[in-house]
Amino acid sequence: MMFLTRIRHYRVYRRLVLSYLLLSVITVTLVSTILYMMFSARAVAEIDRSSKQVLGHVSYAANVVHEQVENITGQLLSDNEVISFLYAKEDNKMVNYTASLFLARIQSVYPFIKNLGIYNLTTGAYIDSLGLQPDQSMVKKEEGSSIGFFPRRVESVSGKNSYRLLTFKIIPERSFTEAPKSAIVVDVDESYIRNTMGNISASAKNSLTFVMDASGTVLSHSIANHFMENISSQDYVRRILADSGSQGSFVQNIDGRKDLVSYVKSADLNWYFVSVRPYAEMISNIYELRNWTIAVVILLLFAAVGASLLFTGNIYNPIKSLLEKVSSGSTKGQPALLKFDEYELLTDAFTQSIEHAKSMETSLNRSSRVLKDSYLSHLLQGNANKLVVSADMKREWEGRFTGPYITVILFKIDSYRKFKERNNAFDRGLIRFAISNIANEVLSRSYTADAANMEEDEITIIIQSDIERIDDGLCLIIGEIQDAVRSYYKLSLSASIGDSCSALSEINDSYKSAQNYMRSRLFLGHGCIVNEALMIHPEEPADRYPSSVEKRLIDAVKMCRQDTITTEISEYRSYLSRCSYVHAIQYTNFLVLSIIKEFEYITEWWSVDAEQLYRTTDDLREVETLDDIENMIAGLCFAIVNNLEEHKKNTTVFKNAKIVEEIHQFVQEQFAEHGLSLEAAAHKVGFSSGYVGKLFKSMTGTTFNDYVTHIRMERAKVLLATTTLPIAQIGEEVGVYNVPYFTTLFKKKYGMTPSQYRERAVKE
Known part of the structure; x- marks a missing residue:
């Protein structure tokens, strides 16, 4: 039963068996079906030919009868x-x-x-x-x-x-x-004709034979009752009468039964001799043949199963041997290859081997590259002795730097803080790697170049040249690198060229000089290229902290004068441009701390977030240019100004709202007084009438007099609806002593006279 186990467990074995078996079944079935159909068709054709031959004999006999009739007539007439x-x-x-x-x-x-x-x-x-x-x-x-x-x-x-x-x-x-x-x-x-025709149907049950004339009238029929019956309406009869040939045959369903119709036409008498035989009974022996054919097919299929297993075993044995070697370790302790796809397992095994080899190769290359980068990094920093590597590797790496002159070129990504916010660590690494490749490729056209990974925002390239002083062509090449990075990645690069050295042991000095020259980016701006010749050296260095600028700037912030703040910051920037890099950073740090110290109280009094102030000290560590310093100080000052103005605005609104509320209360109490006026209300709150009128209008959207009229008319509505007082007395109750004027005011506001309003109120 080994083959059953293999079929259950081995997917490829099962597919091979099924493939051979399916091929055998299709072949045997197709050949048997074709032979059976050919034999059936040949048998039907032979029976049809025999029927036509017999009908032809009967037709000949009828013609003989016709001739004998003519002979008899001749004898009678003689x-x-x-x-x-x-x-x-x-x-x-x-x-x-x-x-x-x-x-x-x-x-x-x-x-x-x-x-x-x-x-x-x-x-x-x-x-x-x-x-x-x-x-x-x-x-x-x-x-x-x-x-x-x-x-x-x-x-x-x-x-x-x-x-x-x-x-x-x-x-x-x-x-x-x-x-x-x-x-x-x-x-x-x-x-006589019927008995002659009966010889045709004697060998088949339910068959019909008959003779008919050209009009479809039955002249003789195997069923005697059909004598002289006209059957021309039958489909198969019409088909026979429409045929101009002397004989023919066809298969047609007659009364729900498939029949073979054969016919022969007598040329002398114009009679049709027809045989209708049931198709199924006519080929009953074919059905027996079909059964025998099916039995033979079944035997052949069993033989095909055995052959399929034999062929599959011969083909599968090499695969199984290879599979056992490949999977001997991985399938230990579990059913061997249970429901596994052998090809897939072999593919996985070989793929894993290839990937493992590639991984090892990649790991070795990566390790070598990392060690090389690490060695170059330590070499640039002057502590290469701290890295433990083999002497062969050192000789290999140091053998690349044959000089005679070595120069370090330092690239820095401008606006690195924004770059860091837009990209995750992985993307930043890819971009830095791409920039390093671009720089290395472009510089390699003219120099021997090697890349070294340093700080996160740095890309360092070490070039070798034959001359000590770098010519202007290097600056053009660096400019090409900057343009390529700007085009591909929308990034700006600043570059500094360190001093050339003649020995690999002095490369640390070249790297430090490149870092020192990069500080000039603070004054030159983003996208600069700096070397010793292009480094900024102020003619009149400013060595004292600009205290006067600090005082004027803080006063401008206190008074919320934004134009003055902008002017003072611009003057401070101009002062920094005459400082050294170290002083510029120190002075900016002093200024920021002074501003924060001066306005720190707003974080306690007005619930301002202290993070808004102290965040600037963190931003100071990441400034790259004077523009960054200017924008940072301006942002800090304008944030403080906004908080001061917001506080002042809130205080003024509160005071004005309190004044309007007092006026509302005063009108509610004095609306019945005939002498109620804006002057009286202004006197009440202690301000001028002009100021109170404008304030009331701006805060409420209506004038003081309109508000008094509204209060009086609303009170009049209540009195009209709830009392029977005369109109004149109600007018006096609300402070309007002139009855026509009271009526005019009421109608203007509500669209009806006081009397009309009272009548409607009574009805409602």
Whole structure:
């Protein structure tokens, strides 16, 4: 049962088995189906051919009958007794008798003849060999030729027997001007044709055979009741009649059953001999063949299963051996390869091996690069002896610096604080690495260059040249690097070129000089390129702290004079431009601390966040240019001014609101006084009437007089609705003694007179 275990556990083995098995099943099934279908079609065609052949024989027999009818007619017309009967002027019993004997003698010779009859149309005499009654309707039939044909049913003279006859009517002497004088009738028994046709369907159940004429009328049928029935409305009959060929066959569903229809047309009689055979019964032996075919297919499928397992085992064994070697360690202690994809496991194993090798190679390269960068970093800082590396590595790295002159170029990212806020640590590392590559690549066109990773905001490149003094071409190359970084990363770089040295042990001095020259960025601004020649050296250095500028700036902040603040800061910047780097930073630190100390009280009195003030001391550590210093001090001063103005504004609003509230209270108490005025209210609050009027309007949005009128009219509404006092007395109650004026004020405000308002209030 090893193959069952493999099928359950090994996915690739299972796929191989299924592939072989599927291929075998498809092949066996396809070949068996094609052979079965070909044999079935060939068998049906053979049966159809046999049916047509038999029908052709029957058709030939019918043509022979037709020829015999013509021969019989010739014999009758050559006999004197028959001629005497046909053309007799009077009825003669003797002639009739002798003619009847001749008819009987002729009929005995031809067994398919059921009856022979002759008519004398002049005398009306009729004799026949069977003793049938004369058919007057038949005598009256007009035929298009000398021999006519039609089926008919007749009965014997006794009425005991009924016959189905295929009648041939012959007019011996046909004339288009005179009526016929005689007629010969040859009756063929319909059963003769039916028995002949029955030989076709004897070997098949439920088969039908019949003969029909060109109009679709049945002349003979395996089912006798269909005699003389017109079946031209049947689809398959119409298809037969529409065919101009002499024979044919087709398969069609008739009454819900699939049948094979074969037919042959008689050229002499214009009859159609038709066979309708059930398709299923016709090929019943084919179904038996199909069963045997299925049995053989099943046996072949079992053989295919065995062959599939055999072929799969032969192909799979090498894979299994390789897989056991690869997975011997990883699958220890668990079912071997349970439901594992072998190819996937092999792929993973080889991929892991390749990745492990690549990882080791990458790690070695990275470690070597890190060690190299670390060594260069320590070398630039002057403590290379503290880094423990092999002597071979030292010789390899130091062997690159052959000189004769070595120079350190220092790049710094401008506005590094914003750069740090916009990018995470990983992105910053990638950008610094990219800038280092760009600088190294551009400088390598003219110099031997090596990059060294230093501080986070620094990119350091060590170049080697043949001349001690760096020419202006280096500044152009550095400018190209700055333009490339600005184009690719939208970043500004400042660069400083250290002093050249002739020995690797002196490279620390070149690095320190580059750092010292970079301080000039404070005065030159972002994007500068500095070396010893371009370094800022003030002609008149300012060595004293600008106390006067500090005092004027603090006074301007106290008085919230923003223009003066801007002017003083600009003057302070101008003063710093004449200082050294160290003094500029120190003086700025002193100024910031003085401003914070002077206005620290606002953090306690007005709940101002102290972080707003002390954050500036942190920002001071990250200033890069005089612009940064100017913006930092301006931001601090304007933040303090905003807080001072906000406090003053809040105090003024509070005082004004208190004054307006006192005026409101005064009007509420004195609205009934006739002498209530703005002057009285101003006197109440202790300010001039002009100031109070403007203040009241600005705070409430309405004038003092309009407010007094509003209070009086509202009180009048209450009195009109709740009392029966006269209008004049109500006007006096609210401080308006002139009745017409009171009415005018009320109507202007509410759109109706006091009387109208009272009436409406009473109704409501």
